[in-house]
Amino acid sequence: MNKLLFVILAALSCTAAYSQSDRWQQRAKYQMNVDFDVATHQYKGIQKLVYTNNSPDTLTKVFYHLYLNAFQPGSQMDVRSRTISDPDPRVKDRISKLSPSEIGYEKILSLKHNGKPLKYEVVGTILEVTLNEKILPKTQHTFDLEFEAQIPVQIRRNGRNNSEGIDYSVAQWYPKMCEYDYEGWHANPYIGREFYGIWGDFDVKITLDASYVVAATGYLQNADKIGYGYTNKDVKHKAGEKLTWHFIAPEVHDFMWAADRDYKHDVVKVDENLDLHFFYQTDTLANVWKEMEPLAAQAFKIMNQKFGRYPYKQYSIIQGGDGGMEYPMATLITGHQNLGGLVSVAVHESIHSWFQMILGTNESKYSWMDEGFTTYAQNIVLSELFQSKSDPQRATTNSYRNLVKSGLEEPLTTHADHYNTNRAYSIASYSKGAVFLNQLGYIIGKDKLESGMKRYFNEWKYKHPNPTDLKRIMEKESGLELDWYWEDFVGTTKTIDYGIKEVVQNGGKTDVVIERIGQMPMPLDIVVSYKDGTQENFYVPLEMMRGEKTEKLYSKTTLLSDWGWTYPEYTFTIDRPSTDVDRIVIDPSQRMADINLENNTYPSLPKVAPRFKGEKVR
């Protein structure tokens, strides 16, 4: 290879790592300098944003999120939290009672576009900006912004002095440009949940009292001046002195930090390329956090192997906030839990590194693709960590069944903030989203689901995949047509219910009549156990799939003819007399989320009250 060609190819392959070739994406480069006053919980910030318009469109407006403005009496978040029928107990009416020194705010002091002042209007949690100079396609523009802000008392996710005494959980804290993508602007007001942002690079300097330990998204650049466990050097700080912490975070879509005077800081290596950082208060938590640390490291190893390599060199698990919330390269979790609870939340939030922080779906629109997929992977990882023998997805599937029974279910296409109840949002996003993947494994086969998830990661990392992007990956991987599955299971609340209607002797053979009771059609594995101890799976593909799965789950599988979905019944013949048959079960793997299992078995099982584990969602 000639040298010049090599240099060109090398340069190309560097940029290809963050390729945006499949669909254009905007690009942001943030530089922020923040001076924090721990006496008032207020800070002043200077922000330079270099914004690249990779779209084919000319922009005449831009929008910024001002998330902290949600923590004010009368805000949309406040009113929604008080008027929804099943309020989040962490919020309820707490915002309505905040005094001026307790609220959160982000005030814009000045805004310039390419050096010239701009007019703007603050509308709740969104800054609306009408440009004087248009942003033409494929151009780069600079926005300079000065702001001041106040960290509210801890209500939801961010805030000061949380219930466990962590001084500052600083998330959703700076004016953040809204994402503009192939579907247009996403200037969502901050009402309850879920985020979406522009991929880019952050360079952040935070100056505050030297007695605070800071944990953050990104790599600390001046560890030798900081100390506090970031370096082996013992660095002393004078009382009353202010320290500037300098972090850089490449290829992320947000930046979070936290600060506390009592943080203990542990570092645990996952492997040569990844360090886990743990920040927690040095009280009675030490033992349980120390026990959690190697399990968290093991969780990263399992995820790397099953879902694709975590690409950053660092991840921080930080005590703070009000439960668990995911951010790029870090999470805020509450720390006062037993080992099981602590590992569960640390693992869940860490897995969001894959489903949201690397595969950056628009969470507002597709909360099931980040919460659901995270829950699915969490179930697998926890099952491995604690060497559980039971089906890791069973409780999640039962939680979905309970939602169906409640009558509160809404389609997964519902915007995360617009579900009528918090319960419908939670179970749809976390449980039905997990069921979606588990059941996809039933439709296309476990092997294809596993290879498909890796392919999804590799082809869509650092991008904004949508449901159709995932569908195309799974179709290519399996060779099956899957429109129908996305349309019914994501777009509607149609449910699955198949039953064994009749088993009749037909000469020396046995006819089995299956009926479709639910509105949603599915391919079927019908497993017959014979009295001689052998087993045979009768596999009925759905005609719309235009093919069959190749999964080898059962010792013998007989491929039957397709079932066209409009036929209410389907009959197949077993080549043995009915006296040979011990049992017939529709999908004994129970990956298919049939909402009524009673009619799935022949002879029918004695009736017992359904025993579903309590719904557990986060």
Ligand SMILES: [Zn+2]
């Ligand atoms: Zn989550």
